[in-house]
Amino acid sequence: MNEKRKIRVATCSLAGCFGCHMSLLDIDEKLFDLLGVIEFDRTPFTDIKHCGPCDIGIVEGGVSNAENVHVLKEFRENCKVLVAIGACAITGGVPALRNNIDLWDCFQEVYLYEGGLEGNQIPNDPELPLPFDKVYPIYEVVKVDYFLPGCPPSADTIWKFLTDLIEGREPKLDYEMLHYD
Amino acid sequence: MGALVMSKAITIDGKSVSFIDGQTIMDAALAAGVYIPHLCHNPEFEPHGNCKLCIVSVNGRNMTACTMPAAEDMVVASNTPELDSDRQALVQMLFVEGNHICPACEASGNCQLQAAAYYLKMLSPHFMHFYPPREVDASHPDIFLDLNRCILCELCVRASREVDGKNVFGISGRGIGTHLVVNAASGRLGDTNFAVTDRAAQVCPTGAILIKRQGYKIPIGQRTFDHKKISEVQMEPVKRTEPEHE
Numbered sequence: 001m002n003e004k005r006k007i008r009v010a011t012c013s014l015a016g017c018f019g020c021h022m023s024l025l026d027i028d029e030k031l032f033d034l035l036g037v038i039e040f041d042r043t044p045f046t047d048i049k050h051c052g053p054c055d056i057g058i059v060e061g062g063v064s065n066a067e068n069v070h071v072l073k074e075f076r077e078n079c080k081v082l083v084a085i086g087a088c089a090i091t092g093g094v095p096a097l098r099n100n101i102d103l104w105d106c107f108q109e110v111y112l113y114e115g116g117l118e119g120n121q122i123p124n125d126p127e128l129p130l131p132f133d134k135v136y137p138i139y140e141v142v143k144v145d146y147f148l149p150g151c152p153p154s155a156d157t158i159w160k161f162l163t164d165l166i167e168g169r170e171p172k173l174d175y176e177m178l179h180y181d
Numbered sequence: 182m183g184a185l186v187m188s189k190a191i192t193i194d195g196k197s198v199s200f201i202d203g204q205t206i207m208d209a210a211l212a213a214g215v216y217i218p219h220l221c222h223n224p225e226f227e228p229h230g231n232c233k234l235c236i237v238s239v240n241g242r243n244m245t246a247c248t249m250p251a252a253e254d255m256v257v258a259s260n261t262p263e264l265d266s267d268r269q270a271l272v273q274m275l276f277v278e279g280n281h282i283c284p285a286c287e288a289s290g291n292c293q294l295q296a297a298a299y300y301l302k303m304l305s306p307h308f309m310h311f312y313p314p315r316e317v318d319a320s321h322p323d324i325f326l327d328l329n330r331c332i333l334c335e336l337c338v339r340a341s342r343e344v345d346g347k348n349v350f351g352i353s354g355r356g357i358g359t360h361l362v363v364n365a366a367s368g369r370l371g372d373t374n375f376a377v378t379d380r381a382a383q384v385c386p387t388g389a390i391l392i393k394r395q396g397y398k399i400p401i402g403q404r405t406f407d408h409k410k411i412s413e414v415q416m417e418p419v420k421r422t423e424p425e426h427e
């Protein structure tokens with residue numbers, strides 16, 4: 001019974017580029033230290049498809065379609081602490097550059113004018129999630145407990161943040177670790 | 182020596198700061214090397230009191246330091262958690278009222294809005310984003326005007342009027358509809374006599390006025406506020422003209 005339970009962590013990327021996940025992997029050999037104290041639930045690393053009860057949920061990317069909302073709500077319901085990582089989760093980020101462009105104009109530009117492998121057509125499969133007219137930061141959809149800005153936050157910043165959180169301290173970033181770019 | 186000159190003084194956060202008549206609290210603070218956060222104030226131009234970031238408590242009442250004349254025996258509080266949290270809320274409102282996508286902005290790292298947010302340890306914009314529709318004007322051969330990032334500080338307005346003698350910019354509308362306008366029948370910067378050498382082309386604290394063909398000359402990570410706080414950078418011109426204390 002003295003064996004310490006590992007902290008269970010889930011991660012996902014919504015409307016993001018996986019850059020924050022890459023930056024997490026950039027902690028390199030410290031991953032071994034990290035895996036000594038945490039275990040992964042749903043993440044792109046484990047390929048588990050649904051989030052179970054977790055201590056920490058880390059969400060990259062903003063909310064740009066209906067599927068993003070479902071995943072985000074599943075994270076919120078299952079994770080004791082929810083972390084927004086990166087500019088997109090916190091402000092909408094680069095995907096939000098489309099927020100003042102009409103969705104139909106975006107679709108035409110991407111799929112109609114130039115055409116793709118399947119010719120000039122707008123994808124319309126019922127399997128595809130419904131896109132929203134705008135991209136939203138995740139805190140406008142669910143309650144978020146912690147924010148870790150950066151595009152992406154550096155590996156050192158992520159390490160500092162995670163070790164603070166895991167060791168029960170209020171995460172604190174030095175001046176040079178706080179970045180929006 | 183001559184008659185004893187009693188210099189007048191206020192106190193800021195417990196420190197005695199002398200002033201001469203006509204100086205604002207901000208003038209006196211800057212001269213004494215005391216930092217009060219500010220965005221729309223630049224000692225080169227008439228103070229305007231637009232951004233409210235310089236909010237201080239004067240004998241218990243909140244006022245803007247850049248517009249409030251110093252008066253004898255004022256007790257000013259500036260560096261307090263309460264005022265910094267008000268300032269952070271102001272900065273957060275500026276972020277959500279415009280479209281500030283820092284990773285896609287050439288000013289990132291050199292931007293004073295961003296630097297003020299870093300200084301105030303802002304972790305998220307907190308409020309609902311407006312994502313307002315705003316124009317980008319690329320009509321001028323040397324300068325971009327991107328209204329997505331304009332915080333209505335009126336520094337360009339003042340610089341163009343007071344230094345360049347041109348009146349290229351103005352402010353129009355009221356409340357949330359307030360916006361920057363360009364003094365040309367077409368409303369386009371390319372149809373004004375605005376020049377890249379104008380003072381107004383250099384004073385924008387954000388990425389709203391950008392000089393063309395400069396993009397990413399200085400890499401991200403090596404820019405002004407990447408390693409230095411705005412409180413140091415904004416005090417530098419003062420330090421250069423003031424002898425070191427002690």
Ligand code: SF4
Pocket residue numbers: 280281282283284286287288289290292293294295330387388389
């Ligand atoms: S103007 Fe400043 S705050 Fe706005 S996007 Fe550019 S760097 Fe960010």
Ligand code: SF4
Pocket residue numbers: 330331332333334335336337338361384385386387389390
């Ligand atoms: S364009 Fe720049 S200098 Fe002019 S009002 Fe807007 S933010 Fe201020």
Ligand code: FES
Pocket residue numbers: 218219220221222229230231232233234235236245246247248
């Ligand atoms: S600096 Fe005083 S109101 Fe902006």
